[in-house]
Amino acid sequence: MLRLRQRFFAHIISSSTSTSTSAISPLHRLVSAAAAAAPVSPNPGGFAVEEYLVDACGLTRPQALKASKKLSHLKSPAKPDAVLAFLSGLGLSGADAAAVVAKDPLFLCTGVERTLVPVVDGLTGLGLSSPDIARLVSLTPARFRSRSVVSKMHYHLPLFGSLDNILRALRRATYLLSSDLDKVINPNVVFLRECGLADCDIAKLCYRVPRILTTNPEHVRPMAAWAERLGIPRGSGMFSEALHAVAFFSEEKIADKVDFLKKTIKWSDTEVAIAVSKAPMLLRKSKDMLSRRSEFLMSELGLEPAYIARRPVILYYSxxxxxxxxxxxxxxxxxxxxxxxxxxxxxxxxxxxxxxxxxxxxxxxxxxxxxxxxxxxxxxxxxxxxxxxx
Structure with missing residues (x-):
């Protein structure tokens, strides 16, 4: 693998000193270098995938054993060699490339010319640098080997505001780049905007509840209705937090938590309504935690239930x-x-x-x-x- 990379970079240097009138882009020179550097002759005795994963990719033996089960169809190292050279050209270290392969062994089967070059070309056109693209492929290689990732990133970049923000969301939910834009994500974004959320609010909500954008739009509307039933109108600054509080909770679970608050803190219907409208995330706090904090506030400090109801965020603190x-x-x-x-x-x-x-x-x-x-x-x-x- 070391000899492969030496040949690869030698080819890049050679290409860069060639005539300036060449119409070949740097990306295509990179691919040509990868193709030229990668051995293309299959091993007559059969391609030992597990050994290749250890020796060429740097996987541990247990990782290689697991990954090889998905690569049993490979008959030659030609395509994996080209993919590894391509990753190296993007700036991924050997350890980074090994992590990509361990996470998604099928990445080694991706066509460099057919898929990876168009993806990188498209992402470059969106303003991403090679280090940016390297970060993206390291985080979500399975999504990266689909050319649709370009259109997905084209949509999400203005929504989230920056690549860093997208990567933050993807760390919680890589499926954000595989969900249907037209049927799922965009309808949810449009609806959330109708509820008064700005794009930055939608992004923050997605960090906390990633499925809010990728679930069936027909499931998101009832969540908004429940948030309003908590006494928090659409368009208010608290509406995003209310959506988070009730997201993917059943009506029974919400009712159960409200009853618990009434019994534990001795709140009246009016007081629990006031408290939840001011601090909707009480619905997501554990019953044990709420019990211990309210017991301390009332027994040791002597605070009245009505006092806590009007200042419910006090229950948020450790x-x-x-x-x-x-x-x-x-x-x-x-x-x-x-x-x-x-x-x-x-x-x-x-x-x-x-x-x-x-x-x-x-x-x-x-x-x-x-x-x-x-x-x-x-x-x-x-x-x-x-x-x-x-």
């Missing part, structure tokens, strides 16, 4: 990482006469970490030199002696 440590700090300051103000716990807990430290930790370095250390320990789940109140 009990161990934020609620309890900040409560400890406030109580310590009060018991030691360092802060006698009657503060709203909600205002304290929603402060950014930097602001909380600057306001409640730093001013007391001399009077309470261990406060910062104790707070840091409390955030890790420990209870320092200074925070063990009687």
């Amino acid at each position: 009990l161990e990482g934020r609620l309890r440590p900040r409560y400890y700090v406030l109580k310590f300051l009060k018991e030691n006469g360092l802060d006698d103000r009657d503060r709203s716990f909600y205002n304290v807990v929603t402060k950014a970490e930097k602001d909380f430290v600057e306001k409640f930790i730093c001013p007391h370095k001399e009077a309470a030199p261990h406060l910062a250390e104790d707070y840091a320990a409390a955030c890790k789940g420990e209870v320092p002696a200074n925070f063990r109140f009687t």
Whole structure:
């Protein structure tokens, strides 16, 4: 394989020094180099696919054994050699190429001239560089070996705003590039825009719920209806979060979670409606987590259910990482006469970490030199002696 790549790059250098009037594009010179460098004669004794995957592609023996089952039809290394040379020309390292093959062994069977060159040419026309294309093929090789990937990327680039954003979505759902644009994705995008979502909102929603764009459009409309039933109108800034909250939840599951909130936090119908309209993602929080956080807020802090209902995002915060440590700090300051103000716990807990430290930790370095250390320990789940109140 090393000799193959040496010959390949030698051919590229040779091509680049040829006459400037050549009408052959760099991409086609790359393909010609790959074809010239790749051995074309099949092994008379039969092509040992598993050995090739180990020796030429760099796969581990277990990876090669698994991949070879999909490549038993190969009779010659000609096409795989050309594909490997092509990947190298795009800038993929040996390890990167091995990862592509391990992820999608059939990529080795892709026609370089018939498929890979048109795909790369099309993506280049959309403004993607060779490193960009290398990132895309590394992430989703199975989608890359279909020429339709160009039209899919042409659609998604303006929707998501950048290649980085598309790759972020593809890490969650590579099937985004295989779903039908005309029958599935575009109708869903059009409907979400009708609901008042901007393209950036649709992209963010897709990161969180990838299937929202690739599911049957007839399933997306009921989700929007449920979001509205939570008291969040279309066009509002909260509608995207409401869609996320109810996405792919059955009516029974939503009703069950609402009943749980009413019983656990002792909310009335009105209070649970207020809470869910302000913090729809409560519907996706686990029952155990909601139980522990609400128990702490009501039993230890003495907060009333109505108070929590009007400030429900307080239930979003980690009990161990934020609620309890900040409560400890406030109580310590009060018991030691360092802060006698009657503060709203909600205002304290929603402060950014930097602001909380600057306001409640730093001013007391001399009077309470261990406060910062104790707070840091409390955030890790420990209870320092200074925070063990009687």
